[in-house]
Amino acid sequence: MKLKRVRAIAHKEFLHVLRDWRSLGIGIAIPVLMLFLFGYALTLDVDRVPLVVWDQSATPQSRTLVDAFKASRYFTMLPAVSDYREVERSIASRRAEIALVIPVDFAGKVAAGRAVAVQAILDGSDSNVASFALGYAEAVVGGYSQQVTVAAASRLGLPVSGALLKVEPRVWFNTDMESRNYIFPGLIAIVMMVIAALLTSLTFAREWEVGTMEQLIATPVTGGELILGKLIPYFAIGMFDLVLSVLVAEFVFHIPMRGELWLVFASSSIFMVGALSLGMLISIVTKSQFLASQIALVATMLPAFLLSGFVFPIANMPYPIQVFTHIVTARYFVVLLRGIYLKGLGLGHLYGETLFLAGFAVLILALSHLKFKKKIV
Amino acid sequence: MPEPQPQAAATAPPLPPAVVLRELTRRFGDFTAVNRVSLEVTRGEIFGFLGPNGAGKSTTIRMLCGILPPTSGSGSVAGFDIASQSEQIKKQIGYMSQKFSLYEDLTVEENIDFYSGIYRIPGAKKRERKEWVIEMAGLADRRGARTATLSGGWKQRLALGCAILHEPPIVFLDEPTSGVDPVSRRSFWELIYRLAGAGVTIFVTTHYLEEAECCDRLGFIFGGELIALGSPAELKKGFPGEIVALECERPFEVLKRVEALPGVRQATLFGAGLHLTVDRAETLIPALREALPDLEVHLERIAPSLEDLFVSFMEARTG
Numbered sequence: 001m002k003l004k005r006v007r008a009i010a011h012k013e014f015l016h017v018l019r020d021w022r023s024l025g026i027g028i029a030i031p032v033l034m035l036f037l038f039g040y041a042l043t044l045d046v047d048r049v050p051l052v053v054w055d056q057s058a059t060p061q062s063r064t065l066v067d068a069f070k071a072s073r074y075f076t077m078l079p080a081v082s083d084y085r086e087v088e089r090s091i092a093s094r095r096a097e098i099a100l101v102i103p104v105d106f107a108g109k110v111a112a113g114r115a116v117a118v119q120a121i122l123d124g125s126d127s128n129v130a131s132f133a134l135g136y137a138e139a140v141v142g143g144y145s146q147q148v149t150v151a152a153a154s155r156l157g158l159p160v161s162g163a164l165l166k167v168e169p170r171v172w173f174n175t176d177m178e179s180r181n182y183i184f185p186g187l188i189a190i191v192m193m194v195i196a197a198l199l200t201s202l203t204f205a206r207e208w209e210v211g212t213m214e215q216l217i218a219t220p221v222t223g224g225e226l227i228l229g230k231l232i233p234y235f236a237i238g239m240f241d242l243v244l245s246v247l248v249a250e251f252v253f254h255i256p257m258r259g260e261l262w263l264v265f266a267s268s269s270i271f272m273v274g275a276l277s278l279g280m281l282i283s284i285v286t287k288s289q290f291l292a293s294q295i296a297l298v299a300t301m302l303p304a305f306l307l308s309g310f311v312f313p314i315a316n317m318p319y320p321i322q323v324f325t326h327i328v329t330a331r332y333f334v335v336l337l338r339g340i341y342l343k344g345l346g347l348g349h350l351y352g353e354t355l356f357l358a359g360f361a362v363l364i365l366a367l368s369h370l371k372f373k374k375k376i377v
Numbered sequence: 378m379p380e381p382q383p384q385a386a387a388t389a390p391p392l393p394p395a396v397v398l399r400e401l402t403r404r405f406g407d408f409t410a411v412n413r414v415s416l417e418v419t420r421g422e423i424f425g426f427l428g429p430n431g432a433g434k435s436t437t438i439r440m441l442c443g444i445l446p447p448t449s450g451s452g453s454v455a456g457f458d459i460a461s462q463s464e465q466i467k468k469q470i471g472y473m474s475q476k477f478s479l480y481e482d483l484t485v486e487e488n489i490d491f492y493s494g495i496y497r498i499p500g501a502k503k504r505e506r507k508e509w510v511i512e513m514a515g516l517a518d519r520r521g522a523r524t525a526t527l528s529g530g531w532k533q534r535l536a537l538g539c540a541i542l543h544e545p546p547i548v549f550l551d552e553p554t555s556g557v558d559p560v561s562r563r564s565f566w567e568l569i570y571r572l573a574g575a576g577v578t579i580f581v582t583t584h585y586l587e588e589a590e591c592c593d594r595l596g597f598i599f600g601g602e603l604i605a606l607g608s609p610a611e612l613k614k615g616f617p618g619e620i621v622a623l624e625c626e627r628p629f630e631v632l633k634r635v636e637a638l639p640g641v642r643q644a645t646l647f648g649a650g651l652h653l654t655v656d657r658a659e660t661l662i663p664a665l666r667e668a669l670p671d672l673e674v675h676l677e678r679i680a681p682s683l684e685d686l687f688v689s690f691m692e693a694r695t696g
Contacts, residue, residue: 008494012480012487019482215478215540218442219495220467374463376445377405 001224009221009229013203017233026198027237028244031191035248038187042311044179046132051075052096054087059107065118065144069100074136087121097123098133113152173258173342184255185337186310188245192268193275193304193330194297195241199234200279201289201296204372208287214376223372227365231276238272239265249341258344264337267354271333274361275300281368304330332356393456395420395547395578396441400450403436410436412601413450418580418594420546423573425592426582427687433601434582435475438551441580442472455547471540471548475555479536481525485516488524488539496543510538513568530561537568541577548572550581554588566591586683597687604690609683616681617689618642619658623665624650624675631672638668645688652685 017023051069055062070077078096081087090096101119109116120137122130204226207213216226246264249255279296286292306312307321308330314322325331332353339345339353347354396418403411411433418424428434439445441454443463452459455469479488489510493503511517514534516527524532533553541548550569554562566588573579581592589595590609597605597612605612625631628651635653636644640661643654655661658678665676 002497004494004497008491011494012483012491015483015487016480210478210481211474211476212478212480214439214444214474214476215472216495217444218467218470218472218474219492220464221495374444374467376439 001222001228005221005225006229006232009226010232013230014233014236017237023199023202027195027234028241031195031241032244032248034191034194035187035245036252038190039180039184039248039253042183042187044183044311046129047074048076049074049098049129049133049136050078050096051098051100051133052078052081052087052090053100053102054081054083055102056104057102057106061107061110062102065102065106065141066100068140068144069137072136072140074133075140091121091123094123097126097129098137100137110148180253181255181342182338183311184249184253185341186308186334188242188249189271189308189330189333189337190301190304190310191245192238192241192272193300193333196234196238196272196275197279197282197296197300198293199237200230200276201283201292203230203234204280204283205287205289205292209289217374217376223369223374227277227280227368227372230280231273234276235269235272238276239269242268242272255341257341259340260346263340263347263350267333267336267340267350267357270354270357270361271329271336274329274357274364277361277364277368281364281371284368284372300330303328307331308334310334329357329360392420393453394418395422396424396452396454396580398437398441398450398452401437401440401447401452402449403433403440403445404448409601411440411447411598414596414598414601414603415450416596416603416606418578420578421573421576423569423579423581423591423593425589425595426580426598427584427586427589427595428582428598429584429691432598434598435551437598438472438549438580438582441466442470442549443467469545469547471543471545473536473540473548473550473553475551479524479532479539482523484521484523485511485514485527485535486520488535489542492539492542498543506542506544510535510542513571514538515564528561529557530565533557533561533565534568537565541572545577547578547580550579552582552584554583554585562588586687589683595683597690599691599694604694605686612683612686613681616686618654618656620679620681620685621653621655621658621661621665622647622650622677622679623653624677625669625672631669631674634669635665638664640664643689643692647684652679654685654689 017027053066053069055066066077069075075098078090081090084101087099087101091099099121101121103116103118106116106118118141120134122134124130204213207216242265246261250257278300279292282295282299283292286295303325304310307314307317307325307328309325310330314325314331317325336350336353336357339350343349394417396416398414398416400413400415401411402409402413414433414437426434426437436445440447440459441452443454443459443466447460454466457463457465457469459466480491483491486507489507493507498506511520514531514537516522516531516535519527519531524535527535537550537553554565557565562585569579569581569591581588583589592609594608595606595612596603605615607615623631623635628646628649632644632646632651635641635651638661640655640657641653642656645652653661653665662676662678665674
């Protein structure tokens with residue numbers, strides 16, 4: 001391994017990137033686009049569910065219930081309707097996700113202290129939103145019901161407090177349960193994985209296609225020098241993307257950073273080497289830019305997106321797929337970044353993941369070195 | 378083309394021959410690209426490897442550069458075995474592949490700097506060599522230009538410069554002048570003579586016969602087999618028969634008439650006339666005049682050219 005050659009290769013590769021807008025685009029524009037797009041669009045929080053109410057009772061009692069819905073941040077109230085057909089239309093046209101029908105005898109039964117049913121009609125075509133909306137509606141109605149019970153009991157002079165069971169929640173790490181806080185650190189991992197592999201998947205294949213590789217392999221340069229030299233500029237781009245991601249997380253999405261920043265950079269460096277080497281290995285084996293970029297995309301994007309636990313919880317997957325996720329490197333990086341960002345964990349808790357990433361990087365680098373031959377066939 | 382210059386004084390005797398091929402063979406599946414080729418190239422020689430496209434020239438040169446393993450047979454370059462010591466060979470040679478393998482998005486200087494780094498040329502020497510290449514390639518005004526904007530001739534000279542930055546004793550050039558204009562080709566050959574004059578061994582492939590005339594020795598390869606080997610003069614001397622040049626109007630029509638004449642072994646269109654391969658020119662010239670009384674023809678016995686030679690070789694092979 002001669003430093004002079006590594007430096008010459010790294011320098012040349014830097015120039016390629018600087019002069020090729022496609023590489024620059026893949027390296028910088030796409031990550032930024034992904035961060036913003038996913039940062040804004042990808043939220044698992046269901047709130048401001050459009051709600052339509054048909055209040056058949058139209059009494060002070062029913063209006064108190066409707067007001068309780070209005071006050072909830074989980075619902076957006078649509079103009080009231082006055083017959084069943086309109087309810088149907090609102091749901092069918094997807095203007096409303098949930099409709100509430102308060103019966104005519106609502107006020108009477110409430111006043112009499114008798115059970116009364118309030119009908120909730122939900123659009124089940126989006127089961128996720130429907131189940132969240134139902135949960136919210138039950139909570140609002142439950143709150144109202146409790147108010148009424150307490151009021152009635154106190155009017156009668158009965159003790160009520162002991163009869164009620166209540167959960168006192170205390171959420172750790174992501175106290176507001178903002179899904180973005182949970183998603184964003186994972187998103188950084190996905191972006192880094194995809195970009196890194198895509199960038200390097202072109203390098204060796206391009207030289208084979210253009211014919212410069214034939215010239216290079218007839219010189220004393222070694223495979224190790226080529227691999228390292230080509231790694232350096234893309235590693236720098238990856239780190240630049242990381243800085244951008246951290247800044248966007250901090251200043252645009254206000255993701256809390258509870259851990260140590262250096263740990264983010266240290267673990268990312270290890271992860272980057274693995275991801276970059278994977279792209280390089282694909283490039284070395286395929287010798288075709290088109291094939292290499294397609295394979296890199298499929299081999300990184302799909303598993304990183306679906307099987308890393310970034311959005312879809314691994315625990316809910318069928319067992320064979322769960323086993324498979326153990327070889328998805330992004331999985332470990334997602335855990336690492338989330339641990340550092342949200343839980344403020346240190347190496348003491350994360351060394352397992354870090355070691356895995358380091359092992360992966362070494363393995364892929366070794367494979368690349370093994371697969372690169374200074375021969376034409 | 379410039380006249381061939383006298384061969385450079387032979388280098389110190391203990392040095393092994395620059396290039397040795399022994400029954401060298403390369404197959405790709407069922408196809409035999411190079412079939413048992415044996416030859417030797419001495420130090421300081423300009424050796425031309427001649428043959429039509431697909432004859433096995435590039436395959437041979439790639440094996441010699443250590444980037445393609447041979448199927449059987451052996452070879453050595455600068456005394457190193459091409460199969461087992463290819464990395465040592467790569468330190469001794471300069472190789473210019475068929476496409477000018479420069480980085481098109483890099484400037485002239487950046488390409489030179491890159492190869493300087495690859496060959497680990499030390500600092501002071503590096504500047505000197507860079508200036509030498511720029512001067513040699515005539516690129517002084519274009520040192521900052523992107524390589525993609527250079528014309529073919531410039532690219533070719535720059536590629537040669539990059540391949541010999543480290544002053545290798547043996548240089549392999551694979552069709553260096555294909556697709557380059559005649560003026561650039563001429564100046565490229567002047568560069569080759571300069572190198573050979575400095576004692577560098579040149580192994581060059583070409584399919585241009587006028588370039589072959591400039592070589593000290595030639596190997597003619599056809600269908601993967603070496604079918605002739607020697608200096609241009611030796612090869613011509615070994616030509617079977619004699620050549621009669623026939624100048625006339627509408628040579629194509631005349632071709633059919635003379636082909637059938639006894640004593641004419643072969644007739645081919647050559648420039649504006651015909652070249653006839655005959656047993657004895659002395660007796661055939663009067664016979665031709667008799668046979669073509671209606672035509673005004675000019676007949677002359679000439680020395681065979683390399684083209685005559687290779688046409689006859691190829692006809693003999695293909696039937």
